[in-house]
Amino acid sequence: MRNSEVAISIQNLSKYYGKFQALKEISFDIMRGSFFGFLGPNGAGKTTTINTVTGLSNYQEGKVRIFGYDVTSEYVRSRPLVGLCAQEFNFDPFLPLHRMLTYQAGYFGLPQKLAEKRADELLDRFQLTEKRNMKYRTLSGGMKKRLLLCRALIHDPEILILDEPTAGCDLELRYHIWDYLRQLNKEGKTIFLTTHYMEEAERLCERIGIIHEGHIVKIGDKKDVLKDQTLEDVFLELTNGK
Ligand SMILES: Nc1ncnc2c1ncn2[C@@H]1O[C@H](COP(=O)(O)OP(=O)(O)OP(=O)(O)O)[C@@H](O)[C@H]1O
Numbered sequence: 001m002r003n004s005e006v007a008i009s010i011q012n013l014s015k016y017y018g019k020f021q022a023l024k025e026i027s028f029d030i031m032r033g034s035f036f037g038f039l040g041p042n043g044a045g046k047t048t049t050i051n052t053v054t055g056l057s058n059y060q061e062g063k064v065r066i067f068g069y070d071v072t073s074e075y076v077r078s079r080p081l082v083g084l085c086a087q088e089f090n091f092d093p094f095l096p097l098h099r100m101l102t103y104q105a106g107y108f109g110l111p112q113k114l115a116e117k118r119a120d121e122l123l124d125r126f127q128l129t130e131k132r133n134m135k136y137r138t139l140s141g142g143m144k145k146r147l148l149l150c151r152a153l154i155h156d157p158e159i160l161i162l163d164e165p166t167a168g169c170d171l172e173l174r175y176h177i178w179d180y181l182r183q184l185n186k187e188g189k190t191i192f193l194t195t196h197y198m199e200e201a202e203r204l205c206e207r208i209g210i211i212h213e214g215h216i217v218k219i220g221d222k223k224d225v226l227k228d229q230t231l232e233d234v235f236l237e238l239t240n241g242k
């Protein structure tokens, strides 16, 4: 890994779907070890941004780097540095949980023994051990969310990217997930979280970026961002309640 203090660097990124411009020259850096929140209403461009960073989507203009590695020309180096917890469940329906995790580890070249050990540890950490031989469709919604986190972490990535990790979770599970995320950040993981819950960003993140209609409208320390009255109209579109 390059000795970069910037974990994710996005410069003048523009993304079009056909003629529609979903990202409009967005730029920001996320520092190593930080907890960054990306807030924006539905359709603002959060998932699109994540997809470009993780190599799931192409883009037309700009530069995206992970610890200095270009996500397009150096994707072999950049991809293993990131674990993605996607917005939607995209699991293989036929694999039991433990096998699903070791299978995922295979994409990153983990030796079988190590993959099995990490799968055991993660299932334990997220209280899914008793489900280890079940298939994912037998899990409750909250368990599926936790499984997404296990899978994102299986190769012990430096950066964790979370696309609305607590959407649809009840309060208790949301608080559990927040605790896990704080702990992971304390252990040194850089976290990039998208949400439209203002409270989630306020409680977890140090820095916050606000995206609206493909533009970054504000970025900075959470206190400065969340008290900016010029953003009231955007905040009204976000979820304030618990
Ligand atoms: N594959 C696609 N083809 C065409 N348009 C797309 C595609 N994916 C996203 N879009 C459009 O790009 C815009 C940004 O979508 P995106 O999924 O990035 O929003 P988001 O901020 O993640 O929203 P949400 O909070 O609802 O998840 C939306 O107008 C959406 O309709």
Ligand SMILES: [Mg+2]
Binding pocket: 046, 047, 048, 087, 163
């Ligand atoms: Mg999204």
